[in-house]
Each structure stands twice: as structure tokens, then as C-alpha cells.
Amino acid sequence: MTVQELYANIGGDYASAKKILMMDKMISRFIVKLLDDKSCGRLLTAGQTMDPVGLFEGAHAMKGVCANLGLMDLSHDASDIAEEFRPGNARRMSDDEVAKRLADIQARYDKTIAGIRAFSEAQG
Amino acid sequence: MVFSDELKTRRLILVVDDQEINRDLMEMFLSDEYDLLFAENGRQAMELICAHQEMLSIVLLDLMMPVMDGFQVLAAVHEDEALRRIPIIVLTAERSAELRALQMGAADFITKPFDMHEIILARVARIIELSEGRTIIQTAERDALTGLYTGNFFFQYAERFARYHPDCEMDAVVLNIERFHLVNDLYGRDFGDRVLALIGAAIQEQTSETGAIGCRMEADQFCIYIRHSEDYQELLNALQSRLAPVSGNTRIRLRTGVCAKLEGVHDLRGQFDKAKIACDMLRGNYSRNLMYYDMELHHKEVFSEGLVNDIHRAVEQRQFQVYFQPKYAIQGTRPVLRSAEALIRWKHPEYGMISPGAFVPLFEQNGLIQTVDEFVWAETARQIAAWKAEYGFTLPVSVNLSRVDLYDPLLEEKLLDLVERNGLTTHELKLEVTESAYTDDPEQLVARVERLRNLGFEIEMDDFGSGYSSLNMISTLPIDVLKMDMKFIQNVKKGNEKDFRLIELILDIADYLHVPVVAEGVETAEQCEMLRQAGCSLVQGYYFSRPVPPAEFALLIAKEQNERKLEGST
Incomplete structure (x- = not known):
């Protein structure tokens, strides 16, 4: 599996990743780091109790990490949550809607992680 | 900024980000050209900044972090005079945070997702260059011992002021310490430096109150560019009084020359030279410590300058003559x-x-x-x-x-x-x-x-x-x-008994050293006889x-x- 195929499979923006990381070798080296990244876990854990601080910090971290890896959809999803819970911002979503968004993020994230894992195993 | 190869050393950069992937990315971008330190939060960052403050060229700082966020780091660095010189580039995805970070002293920002690595490298290099340039300027601008301006910057600022305020009447004031080399010789260079630092602090205080500027031109020569005043005795007294703590066994005496109502920006240095001439005229004059450059001094200066210009011609034309006194x-x-x-x-x-x-x-x-x-x-x-x-x-x-x-x-x-x-x-x-x-x-x-x-x-x-x-x-x-x-003989002429005793003392010293004495300035037979009787050869x-x-x-x-x-x- 090529890096480009991986990005196609997981719905990532290969061009964005290439712009930042320059080479496929670097993209493949960095994308597998997401397997160990805790930001999405922190976001989803905070979502279980609707902890606004945890939700903001987790979403904010996830937004940045995903953007740098060219995972723009995940980054945008996380950004919406971060703005929802940014200190000083008025809430615009109900908790149910937030829960639904988080479920969507989890599904997209799981799919991404599964794809990366398969890619990683294929790389040996 | 151009550095010779020997001076070109790898700069040290601190990367502060709570996300490992972001830190790794920065490492990939920067490690070929820079040495790197990493911190996961603001507290770690502050520890590293304090420990490496002399060596750090720049800090790349994430804003949203646990424990201590980037804004708190910015505030802590900005409050510390020693740390303030270290430039900080904030790493942020928030446009709204950029302005606040810049207002808090950030030098620049790098947006997330990160730009092409060439852009990041260029921004980092530019900020380091600006910061080092500023540090060099600050070092050259101020005299390390006194904190006053150095000569070149002093004149630059004075000339700028004169250009923008042509209607302002300004004076040039030059201060010097009487026989400063003796202060150094007798009490050591450290003591001399303490005296200079005290004068620098006193000038700093006086000038900041009056909106003037001061500099240490060289050694013990200080200059002040100040709004015209009719009387400088008060300023001189204030400066002199600040020397009281170090004027124990020795009297440290300031002398001052003033060139009043400067003629605009033209030849500002020349006008300070005139104040210095006035100041130098007070050398050895213990009854006065303030002199103005006036027409009389001007004529003396022109006369002296003329003599200096004439000396070689005088030798060639045998204007010099050697006289002999027996x-x-x-x-x-x-x-x-x-x-x-x-x-x-x-x-x-x-x-x-x-x-x-x-x-x-x-x-x-x-x-x-x-x-x-x-x-x-x-x-x-x-x-x-x-x-x-x-x-x-x-x-x-x-x-x-x-x-x-x-x-x-x-x-x-x-x-x-x-x-x-x-x-x-x-x-x-x-x-x-x-x-x-x-x-x-x-x-x-x-x-x-x-x-x-x-x-x-x-x-x-x-x-x-x-x-x-x-x-x-x-x-x-x-x-x-x-x-x-000859003063010993002249004083005796005035009937000073003590001076006669001094003459005898000098003759005794010469006798002890087994060397003859020549008494200079003998004008009368009485003086000659007195010296003969005292044993002068x-x-x-x-x-x-x-x-x-x-x-x-x-x-x-x-x-x-x-x-x-x-x-x-x-």
C-alpha cells in the first residue's frame, strides 16, 4: 500500500500532508505516530462526562495534530468541538448534538486508525 | 547578518508543545541547522529557559498547553529583564490568539497546520537575526560600566534631536575628574571604576529628570546634551554630592566645561570639543570647577591652533632659538x-x-x-x-x-x-x-x-x-x-619662614642622597647668600x-x- 493509497482509504488530504512533510517517507514515518497519540482518547473520555475543559483541550490538541498530518476532516471535526467549548464562547450545540459529533469523530478516527495500522503492518 | 565561519555556531532553540507529533515535526524541520531542546508544557519550558538563558537563541512556543500555558510563559519571560531578550515565536492555529501573543511580547507566530518547512526555517532565522542584531546594537549603544550612551550613539541621538527641534536652545556640557589617573593609581582600577559608575548613575538620574541625554565619551570624560540653562552650578553640585560615599581619604573633584546655546545640528561634535576645551582650562584650578567656552577661550584656541600649524615651518625657518641660562x-x-x-x-x-x-x-x-x-x-x-x-x-x-x-x-x-x-x-x-x-x-x-x-x-x-x-x-x-x-625661593622672598625650612630640608635630602642641588629662580644677592649659607651648591x-x-x-x-x-x- 502506498502512502497516497492510505490517504485515499482513510479520507485524508495527501496534498496537505505532502506540503508539510515533503516526502512520502516522512509522511509514513509521522502518520503511524497517530497510533500512539492520546489527544483523541482525551477528547472522547471528556465527552463521556461532558467535561468542558477536557473537551476543549482534547479537541484543540487533536485539531492541530490531525491538521499537521493532513487529516483535514478529523481536524475540522475537532475544531468544531474546540470552538463549542472554547472558554468564553457561547454554547451553540446541545449536549446530544455534541455526543453525536463525538460519535462521528470516533467512527472517523477508528477508521483512520484501522487504515494506518494496516498500512503500518504492510510496511513491516 | 554576516558571521565569519569561526563565529558561526549552531544556535539553540527550545520547542515547547504538548503534542509529541508537533515536537517531532519541529525536530524534523530544524535539527539540521539548530540544536534543540524540548518541553511538553510551560513549566518545563520556564525551567529550561532559565537554565539555558545565556545560550537560547529563540523559543518556539505552543499556546494551549496543560500545567502552564503559552500566555503564562510569555508573561513570565516578559517580566524578567534577563529573559526578555530571548525572542519567542508562538505556534498557534488561532488567529484570535496572535494579536494577544504579539501584545505580550511574542516576536512572531507560526500557524498550525505548519507551513512548508522552508517558511518555518526562514521565519526562525529572521527572528534570530533581528534579535542578535538588536543585542549587538544595545551592547554598542551603552557603555557597560556606566549604562550611559557610548559616544557614537550619543551624537546620533543628539543630532537627531537637534534636527527635529531646531528651536530648542541646547547646551553641551563636558565633565571630567581632576587627576583621575591618580585616583586609579592610588586606589586601584576597581575603585576608579566604582567612581565612574557612580558618576554615570548620577548623570543618568539628572538627565532623565531634565530630558537630557548623557554619555561616557572616554576614560573619565562625560558629555551631557541638555536644554539651555543659565546656571550649571546646581547640576554640578548634585553630581559632586553623589561622590560623597567614595570621597573618603581622597577628594574626587569634578570639573565642568559648558558650551552654551549650541548652533543647531551643524558640527555638534565640534561644539562639544569647545565645552571640553573649557573643561580642560580648569585643570589644576582648585578654586573653580565650572567654565564656559567664550570668546576669550575661542581666541586662545585659535592662537594655539595657529601655533600647532606653524611648528614645522618654525623649525625650517629657524624661528626657534636656543637660549642659555648659566x-x-x-x-x-x-x-x-x-x-x-x-x-x-x-x-x-x-x-x-x-x-x-x-x-x-x-x-x-x-x-x-x-x-x-x-x-x-x-x-x-x-x-x-x-x-x-x-x-x-x-x-x-x-x-x-x-x-x-x-x-x-x-x-x-x-x-x-x-x-x-x-x-x-x-x-x-x-x-x-x-x-x-x-x-x-x-x-x-x-x-x-x-x-x-x-x-x-x-x-x-x-x-x-x-x-x-x-x-x-x-x-x-x-x-x-x-x-x-623655583617656588621655594620665591616664597622665601615673601618672607615665608616655613619655606626656608623646606629649602633646608631639601638640601638635607640631597645631602643624604649625595647629590648636589641647583636652586632655580634666584633673583637677589640675599637669596644667593642665604642659599650659600644653607649649603646649596x-x-x-x-x-x-x-x-x-x-x-x-x-x-x-x-x-x-x-x-x-x-x-x-x-
Whole structure:
């Protein structure tokens, strides 16, 4: 599996990743780091109790990490949550809607992680 | 900024981000060109910033972090004067945070997702360059010891002020410490530096109150560019009073020259030079500590400048003339012409006969005295040889060595050459060294004088008693004759009993050192008799003869020759 195929499979923006990381070798080296990244876990854990601080910090971290890896959809999803819970911002979503968004993020994230894992195993 | 290869070292960068992937990305971007430190939160970052503050070239700082966020780091760094110089680039995805970060002192920002790595490298390099440039400017701008501006920046700011405020009446003030080299010599350089730092702080305080600016121009010379004032005594007193804590055993005295109502931006430096001239005029004047540059000083300056410009022509056209003043031995049955001192005179085509007092100190200041001295030595050696040939006996003549001569590496060579060319021996040309020269650099001077003595030259210590010789120093100095300063004799003339005792004391010292004394400035028979009774060997002064041209002096030699013939025939 090529890096480009991986990005196609997981719905990532290969061009964005290439712009930042320059080479496929670097993209493949960095994308597998997401397997160990805790930001999405922190976001989803905070979502279980609707902890606004945890939700903001987790979403904010996830937004940045995903953007740098060219995972723009995940980054945008996380950004919406971060703005929802940014200190000083008025809430615009109900908790149910937030829960639904988080479920969507989890599904997209799981799919991404599964794809990366398969890619990683294929790389040996 | 261009660095030579030797100076080009890898800069150290601290990357602060709570996300490992982001830190890894920065490592990938930067590690080829920079050394890197990493922190996961603000607290870790502050620890590393404090530990590496001297070496850190830049901090790349994420804003949203646990424990201590980036804004708190920015605030902590900004509050600390030592850390403030370290530039910080914030890493942020929030446009709204950029303004706040910049307002809190951030130098720039890098957006997330990150730009192409070339852009990040370029931004980092640019901020480091700006920061290092600013540091270099700050270092060059301020004098490290006093915190005042350095000369070049002082004039830049003063000229800028003058250009933008042409209607403002400004004054140039120059301050100096009286005999500062002695303060350093007596109490050490650390103490001298403390004095300079105190003056710097006092000037800083005074100038910040009045909107003026100050600088340390060099050594102990300070300049102030200030709005015109009719009276500077108050300012001077305020500055002087700040020196009270260090004015214990020694009185540290400031003197001040003022050039008032400067003429705009044109030749600002020249106008400060005028204030310095006024300041220098106060040297040795203990009754005044403030002088203004005025027309009288201006005329003196023009006169002095003219003399400096004329000196080489004066040598070429033989405007300088050597006069001779006899020294008589007075302890025998009659005064015996024993030797003479060669003295310079200048017959200027425009000013007529100029007193040595008008040009010798001037030429001593700028080193031109060497030209005059060498002229005198040459003329004197030639004249000694001529008289020796004419009268059949040698009349030794002493010439003056100025400070600058004593530091001339070719001094011995020049003197020996003169002696040889005129068929003389080194005993026939005596050398006078003023007492105060010995205090400049005693060890070097003593070694120099010792070398001259070893060659056979006799050394006369001139103006003894006018300087600061310690008795301890006198006993170790290589001298053959003490020339008592003429002030001792002049004071006795005024009926000062204590001065007569001082004369006796000097004669005792000379006796102890086994060297003869020449009393200078003897004008009357009473003075001569008084000195004879006190045991003084030789006298020089108007009583016997004023300094006279060679032809006139030849009459004194002829007279001496006759006396000797008469004594020989009886």
C-alpha cells in the first residue's frame, strides 16, 4: 500500500500532508505516530462526562495534530468541538448534538486508525 | 547578518508543545541547522529557559498547553529583564490568539497546520537575526560600566534631536575628574571604576529628570546634551554630592566645561570639543570647577591652533632659538660658572617672541614637543662643541627631556648620535627630567633613566618639590642632581619662614642622597647668600643672568676663562 493509497482509504488530504512533510517517507514515518497519540482518547473520555475543559483541550490538541498530518476532516471535526467549548464562547450545540459529533469523530478516527495500522503492518 | 565561519555556531532553540507529533515535526524541520531542546508544557519550558538563558537563541512556543500555558510563559519571560531578550515565536492555529501573543511580547507566530518547512526555517532565522542584531546594537549603544550612551550613539541621538527641534536652545556640557589617573593609581582600577559608575548613575538620574541625554565619551570624560540653562552650578553640585560615599581619604573633584546655546545640528561634535576645551582650562584650578567656552577661550584656541600649524615651518625657518641660562657654583671664594641650561625661545614672524609657557604645554599635550626638544638637543650639542673649541674647556649644558621623549624607543640612539657627531662625550650633555614624569610610570621611567646614566649622561631632576615624589621613591631614583623648584625661593622672598625650612630640608635630602642641588629662580644677592649659607651648591636665576642667546652667553664663558687665567697666574 502506498502512502497516497492510505490517504485515499482513510479520507485524508495527501496534498496537505505532502506540503508539510515533503516526502512520502516522512509522511509514513509521522502518520503511524497517530497510533500512539492520546489527544483523541482525551477528547472522547471528556465527552463521556461532558467535561468542558477536557473537551476543549482534547479537541484543540487533536485539531492541530490531525491538521499537521493532513487529516483535514478529523481536524475540522475537532475544531468544531474546540470552538463549542472554547472558554468564553457561547454554547451553540446541545449536549446530544455534541455526543453525536463525538460519535462521528470516533467512527472517523477508528477508521483512520484501522487504515494506518494496516498500512503500518504492510510496511513491516 | 554576516558571521565569519569561526563565529558561526549552531544556535539553540527550545520547542515547547504538548503534542509529541508537533515536537517531532519541529525536530524534523530544524535539527539540521539548530540544536534543540524540548518541553511538553510551560513549566518545563520556564525551567529550561532559565537554565539555558545565556545560550537560547529563540523559543518556539505552543499556546494551549496543560500545567502552564503559552500566555503564562510569555508573561513570565516578559517580566524578567534577563529573559526578555530571548525572542519567542508562538505556534498557534488561532488567529484570535496572535494579536494577544504579539501584545505580550511574542516576536512572531507560526500557524498550525505548519507551513512548508522552508517558511518555518526562514521565519526562525529572521527572528534570530533581528534579535542578535538588536543585542549587538544595545551592547554598542551603552557603555557597560556606566549604562550611559557610548559616544557614537550619543551624537546620533543628539543630532537627531537637534534636527527635529531646531528651536530648542541646547547646551553641551563636558565633565571630567581632576587627576583621575591618580585616583586609579592610588586606589586601584576597581575603585576608579566604582567612581565612574557612580558618576554615570548620577548623570543618568539628572538627565532623565531634565530630558537630557548623557554619555561616557572616554576614560573619565562625560558629555551631557541638555536644554539651555543659565546656571550649571546646581547640576554640578548634585553630581559632586553623589561622590560623597567614595570621597573618603581622597577628594574626587569634578570639573565642568559648558558650551552654551549650541548652533543647531551643524558640527555638534565640534561644539562639544569647545565645552571640553573649557573643561580642560580648569585643570589644576582648585578654586573653580565650572567654565564656559567664550570668546576669550575661542581666541586662545585659535592662537594655539595657529601655533600647532606653524611648528614645522618654525623649525625650517629657524624661528626657534636656543637660549642659555648659566648655573653658578656658589660655595667657593667666587661664583664659578659651572654649567648651563638650554631653553627654547620662539621668535614668531606674526606674534613676535612667544613665551615657552604659551607653547611648551600645548606641544606637550599633542606630542609635538618632541620636534622642539630634538631641535634644542641638536643646537645645544653643536653649541657645546663650538664653545669647547673656542675656549678650550667644556661647559656642560643640560637639555630637557619631555615625557614623550622618555617613551621614545630611539631616545638613546638619537642622543648618542648627537654626542658623537659633535665630538663630545656623554658627560658634556646633561639631561633634565621633570619630577612629575617619574610618577607617571615609575618603574619604566627609572629603567629608562638608568640606561641613560649607564651611557654616561648625568640626570638632573627638574622642578623638585613641585610634584608628588615620595621620600621612599626619591631614595631609589637614579639621579645626579636635584633642581629645587623655583617656588621655594620665591616664597622665601615673601618672607615665608616655613619655606626656608623646606629649602633646608631639601638640601638635607640631597645631602643624604649625595647629590648636589641647583636652586632655580634666584633673583637677589640675599637669596644667593642665604642659599650659600644653607649649603646649596649651585644656583640658577636672574641674579646671575636671565636666559641669553649664545653670543651673549659666550661673554659669560669668556669672563670665566679670564677669571681662571687670573687665578692661574696668581
